[in-house]
Amino acid sequence: MLLDTTSNRASAFFSKVSSMLILLCAIITVQNIVKAPNVDKVFPANVHYAKYKPARFYHAFHNKKQNYAQVKFDLDADFSNLWNWNTKHVVVYLVASYPTEKHDVNNVIVWDRILSTPDESHLQVKNALSNLHAHPFHEYSNDFSNLEANYTMHWTVSPKLGFLAWGSGMSSLGVPFTKI
Incomplete structure (x- = not known):
């Protein structure tokens, strides 16, 4: 053998x-x-308003009218520090946090974007509106009156190899919801 x-x-x-x-x-x-990745230049999102109105979406709540909020905001953030040789892409998203009687903290994603290259990492968004169909902002009590939300930028780094990393920036001041 x-x-x-x-x-x-x-x-x-x-x-x-x-x-x-x-x-x-x-x-x-x-x-x-x-x-761990670090971002120095993430300022709070400048939220102009958060308005809500009754709307009817046929895919949810059995065709009943519900109150949906729409947020208008400006954003200036630099995510270039998150990129290195192992970064596949970065997902950034704006989260609204607000308390209700039932829950101390409610978090809702109102806007997101996927950054695929380091060239896209400096975001300057002016007068952007949240998309009601992509990210419906609905309160289950169906009452946005007397509520206000803080808005925070969050990010998730997807590496080519390894574990996900995430973080968040500074939170904005509370913005009250107004009825249209």
């Missing part, structure tokens, strides 16, 4: 290569955990 056959040599070679790749993946993952 020959010990130095081609299949034995190939098996030993691929065993070493796979062990080295697993070690390399582990090193990259540990590096991503130790070096």
Whole structure:
């Protein structure tokens, strides 16, 4: 029986290569955990207003009219510090947080964008409106009166290899909801 056959040599070679790749993946993952991304230039979103009106969406609530809010805002944020050789894309999103009688904190995503390249990382959005169909902003008590929300930019970094990383910026001042 020959010990130095081609299949034995190939098996030993691929065993070493796979062990080295697993070690390399582990090193990259540990590096991503130790070096968390940081963003310095994320200012609070400048929210002009948060208005709500009755609307009827046929896909929800059995065709009953519900109150849906729409938010108009400006945004100036630089996410270039989140990019490195291991970044696949960055998802940024604006979250409205407000308390109600039933729940201390309600978080609703009102706007989002996926940044695919570092060139897109400086966001300057003027007079943007939240999309009611992509992110319906609905209060289950159906009453936005006497409520106000704080708005915060959040981000999630998707690496090519490793764990997701996320963070958030500063929160804006409370913006009351007004009826249209």
